[in-house]
Amino acid sequence: MWMYPEPHQRQGKLERRNTDMRKFSMWGGLLASTILIAFAIASVALGVTARTDVRDALGAEGIVGTPDSSIPGQKVDTGAEAEAFAKTMRKHTLAMTDGQTYAEMGRFLDSDGKATSDESKAAVDEATGQPVENGLRNVWVTETALTTALNVSFFAERVALFSIMMGVALLLTGIGFFVLCLGQLRAGPTVLVAPAVAERKIATPA
Numbered sequence: 001m002w003m004y005p006e007p008h009q010r011q012g013k014l015e016r017r018n019t020d021m022r023k024f025s026m027w028g029g030l031l032a033s034t035i036l037i038a039f040a041i042a043s044v045a046l047g048v049t050a051r052t053d054v055r056d057a058l059g060a061e062g063i064v065g066t067p068d069s070s071i072p073g074q075k076v077d078t079g080a081e082a083e084a085f086a087k088t089m090r091k092h093t094l095a096m097t098d099g100q101t102y103a104e105m106g107r108f109l110d111s112d113g114k115a116t117s118d119e120s121k122a123a124v125d126e127a128t129g130q131p132v133e134n135g136l137r138n139v140w141v142t143e144t145a146l147t148t149a150l151n152v153s154f155f156a157e158r159v160a161l162f163s164i165m166m167g168v169a170l171l172l173t174g175i176g177f178f179v180l181c182l183g184q185l186r187a188g189p190t191v192l193v194a195p196a197v198a199e200r201k202i203a204t205p206a
Contacts, residue, residue, distance in 0.1 A: 023185070026184050026185040030181045041167070047164035050157075050160035058078065065084070069084060079154040108131045
């Protein structure tokens with residue numbers, strides 16, 4: 001003759017299973033929260049370090065805003081100031097080339113000093129025997145190199161700021177999850193009440 005387990009036996013098994021799963025989930029949550037907090041702290045630290053490095057590198061160049069710039073007389077040592085000075089450099093270069101960019105300018109100079117891309121019309125340098133190059137194109141090359149470096153500094157500082165903001169957000173999220181999991185772990189097990197099961201007996205053949 002077979003009998004179903006007693007209700008209190010089934011309830012005990014459910015309670016043990018629930019407690020084990022609950023502890024596993026809570027400890028897993030605490031571990032994940034700890035890793036998240038550590039990653040957040042590292043993100044903030046790297047962002048602050050990168051921002052400081054960018055500003056130190058800019059300050060070491062000793063660049064000062066020109067009177068016609070948006071930062072007259074100011075030392076360029078931040079990403080925003082670097083971007084402003086790059087715009088001023090581009091404005092000056094365009095003024096020198098009558099509004100022409102590097103691609104729009106002729107490669108050579110003719111006998112009248114005018115730009116031309118036709119090598120046959122270019123003046124010849126007596127010393128080298130080569131066509132006279134348009135020197136203003138070299139100005140554009142230099143300007144492009146310098147403004148690119150300044151704009152990269154601006155971008156790098158923005159990336160560092162984004163890293164700091166993300167780190168703070170992750171830190172707050174990780175702390176919130178950690179407190180939630182810790183509170184659940186200290187709350188103790190949840191008691192499940194198994195529904196009453198009527199005892200059933202199955203007759204076996206004689």
